[in-house]
Amino acid sequence: QKEVEQDPGPLSVPEGAIVSLNCTYSNSAFQYFMWYRQYSRKGPELLMYTYSSGNKEDGRFTAQVDKSSKYISLFIRDSQPSDSATYLCAMMGGGNNRLAFGKGNQVVVIP
């Protein structure tokens, strides 16, 4: 079992819809959770950073962490064509400063 599972299947949604992304993980030591957006040929851009379980909201983005289920989510409200990108989940913890990444989800928002 991989440390972080993220269904890489492309996701197409109409403009204005809610985009829902998620990752599961197996390492219970993970405490820090991140979501990144990556445009083609660019470095990943940090969208959300959360520590332990709970919700965090920033504008149209909401990140949720459920440590008991080892499950994290990212929601994008009122999606825009500019949100079309690959979204990567990443996490770390247990005294290890290395990030474990999901495979990434390609999201396409159709105008």
Place this chain on the structure above:
Amino acid sequence: GAVVSQHPSWVICKSGTSVKIECRSLDFQATTMFWYRQFPKQSLMLMATSNEGSKATYEQGVEKDKFLINHASLTLSTLTVTSAHPEDSSFYICSARAGANYGYTFGSGTRLTVV
């Protein structure tokens, strides 16, 4: 805050030559920086951990003599691809963290093409 600058953004070089990529933390000090490689439509693969003032730690399978890392100051790490070959063509990205209250910030990446 927490900006990481990476240069160059793209480079083309001939086989056998060396290429240096710079990664700078602009508004924070980074005792540790990370270097990744990314192939098309794949996630990031950690190559090495760069430690200021000491030797880098390389991941299994990464040739340390080919990918030279220098972290001479708290704001600069460099990755030199030595004697580059076409199979070294890839997207290289660095990252660093400003502190425990921050996530990891990535540079904009360097697209290396070896011809």
